[in-house]
Amino acid sequence: MDTLRRDPFPLRGRTALVTGGGRRGGIGHATACRLAAYGASVVVAHFAPHDAEQEWGADDVDAALAEVRAHRPGEGVNESPGEGANVGPDDGAVVAGLHADLADPEEPQRVVDAARELAGPLDLLVANQALSGSDGPLGGLGAELDRHWAVDARASILLAQAYANAHDDTRPGGAIVMMTSGQARGPMPGEVAYAAAKAAVAGVTLTLADQLADRRIRVNTVNPGPVDTGYLGEEAFRAMAGMFPFGRFGEPDDPARLIAWLCTDEAYWITGQVIDSEGGFARHRHGWRP
Secondary structure (H helix, E strand, O other), X not given: OOOOOOOOOOOOOOEEEEEOOOOOOOHHHHXXXXXXXXXXXXXXXXXXXXXXXXXXXXXXXXHHHHHHHHOOOOOOOOOOOOOOOEEOOOOOOEEEEEEOXXXXXXXXXXXXXXXXXXXXXXXXXXXXXXXXXXXXXXXXXXXXXXXXHHHHHHHHHHHHHHHHHHOOOOOOOEEEEXXXXXXXXXXXXXXXXXXXXXXXXXXXXXXXXXHHHHHOEEEEEEEOOOEOOOOOXXXXXXXXXXXXXXXXXEOOHHHHHHHHHHOOHHHOXXXXXXXXXXXXXXXXXXXXXX
């Protein structure tokens, strides 16, 4: 057998928890689909009330979960949507949904415990949840700082803690992927609370990776760059086109490919990194046009 040949299902037999994955236009959903396609069991944590407050609105969570299921290897039977576990047709792979408000400091532990009950021991954690809006520039900030810290930073750290405490170190391939933003690459006008919380995630990555290295759990963080998850569009692109050498914004599957790869054994030698997936985004390149 050629040991360099790629396994088409590199995550078969492993279980992943993905937070912030209940909306089909989001990075979390695209990542859950990728992980399922790679053979993993996937538990998707979602919080529709947050999306309902945004301009894009809440999605049909059942339909989003059904789409994740449709990506499983050999899919074609047993596609009933809804909350709870649904077993894959060939190898016992599970897709499940969990409603969770990760602004509550008790929720990360509950989510990890519930995910293990639904799908078995957790091998992979993708902490993708984020708070949108409720932000501003210096001058009128207050509780926004606490809200963003709770969801964007504290929840990611507590999820990592709950995952690590529960992880079975005899299983191969332990990995955590967290999400930051481009706050280290350029300013984020009007988003002080978000930038501060996401900077904390990037800043703690190496410390968490060092602590968990002896247990062979890898920890990395991804900056997805500007991804059109419903808040951008043609008008925004016309104003920013000169910054994108490939002629478009990022799409949810762009960072999802990197996140899913970081969960595989191909990324075994990568830990403690903050990795950009920005498609050459050049913040100060206003004059260039594709």
